[in-house]
Amino acid sequence: MVKLEEKQYESLLKEDLACFHCNHVSKNMPQLKQHIEEEWNKLAERERTRADRKRKLEERKDRKKTEELAEGEEQEEEEVLAKKAKIDED
Numbered sequence: 838m839v840k841l842e843e844k845q846y847e848s849l850l851k852e853d854l855a856c857f858h859c860n861h862v863s864k865n866m867p868q869l870k871q872h873i874e875e876e877w878n879k880l881a882e883r884e885r886t887r888a889d890r891k892r893k894l895e896e897r898k899d900r901k902k903t904e905e906l907a908e909g910e911e912q913e914e915e916e917v918l919a920k921k922a923k924i925d926e927d
């Protein structure tokens with residue numbers, strides 16, 4: 838059994854109820870909980886936006902890569918056809 842020393846925790850109980858994130862001080866526990874919940878939602882929203890932006894960027898990069906690849910293949914095909922035509926001429 839852990840023995841709690843009143844002297845040790847009493848000072849903690851007397852401290853302000855501050856938010857772990859921005860040190861916003863709340864008057865009581867429900868208010869602190871409410872504040873932390875809002876803080877958490879904001880963080881989650883920011884993360885979601887960032888992930889979304891990153892995904893869109895990756896998609897754009899992928900699309901560009903695919904287009905470049907298709908262009909390269911087309912060029913190769915033309916070269917092959919040109920060579921073939923030359924052989925036919927000979």
Ligand SMILES: [Zn+2]
Pocket residue numbers: 856857858859860861872873876
């Ligand atoms: Zn906060």
